[in-house]
Ligand SMILES: [Zn+2]
């Protein structure tokens with residue numbers, strides 16, 4: 605019985621092998637091409653065949669603004685903000701997870717480590733030519749990370765941030781990382797250090813014989829000593845950083861960071877996720893730029909989560925995210941000069957999808973000086 609099965613199986617394998625080998629290499633390529641009429645960037649854009657699943661909803665279609673990364677930073681200010689990832693939890697292959705960097709005197713300070721962090725660095729270096737990012741992002745410079753909150757979409761890039769630069773640092777050296785964040789960040793970082801112990805040990809005990817320096821991180825919790833008035837949590841020769849509490853769903857500890865750049869006095873605020881709150885208003889008081897999330901209210905019925913009815917979705921999603929009415933109030937109460945949206949949740953019907961839908965909603969609500977970022981932009 606056993607040998608009969610083996611015979612049949614072998615026969616089946618031979619049949620497959622015969623069919624496959626009858627095709628030339630070019631024929632095989634052509635057969636694959638027949639199944640996909642789109643290139644990997646989907647340009648020109650062809651709508652997915654079944655645009656109703658978590659992978660193919662309009663929020664995952666090619667980049668929100670149909671343009672290359674640009675430099676929107678003030679020419680007379682040497683301190684810059686690089687948007688490396690403008691995405692959200694939706695699996696959009698054209699936008700990396702939330703990841704930003706304040707760059708002062710050629711040195712980067714990172715805010716949030718979303719999905720694809722290391723690749724987002726690589727993409728920015730190769731697509732944004734206004735700064736010498738290849739030098740700025742040298743492994744020895746990748747040290748300071750500030751997490752707005754510990755949701756997966758803002759932290760899943762941490763293992764890359766900690767381990768990947770190290771693997772390429774044998775000649776340049778790598779920095780041990782310091783990760784500031786809400787309560788629990790120390791535990792999260794300790795688990796990541798432990799989880800990638802085998803990989804790390806192979807690097808410095810195996811054939812590469814790299815030094816252990818720069819292969820781990822330490823998590824620095826900055827909660828609970830933060831109240832709505834804010835508190836200074838970091839200072840060096842380049843920047844001063846203050847932390848303020850924000851409100852984002854049922855997470856108890858979420859933070860906005862207010863950076864003051866020392867050489868040129870820019871005030872750059874990173875709100876993370878969340879709706880209008882007193883802490884966020886204080887963080888953004890009179891700031892030059894606020895980087896913050898935004899979400900559609902008009903098309904919230906197309907959101908793939910938050911309940912079955914529009915009322916349920918507004919209540920649930922509104923407890924987590926920034927509707928246009930909240931953004932208006934935030935701008936009014938804080939006096940922030942410019943708002944740059946990342947983490948834009950542009951839920952929409954596949955039939956009427958507008959890449960700039962959320963931006964237009966914000967403007968219709970009366971929000972002024974508001975932009976929508978794309979990966980690789982400078983502000
Ligand atoms: Zn998020």
Ligand SMILES: [Zn+2]
Nearest residue numbers: 753755852877
């Ligand atoms: Zn979140």
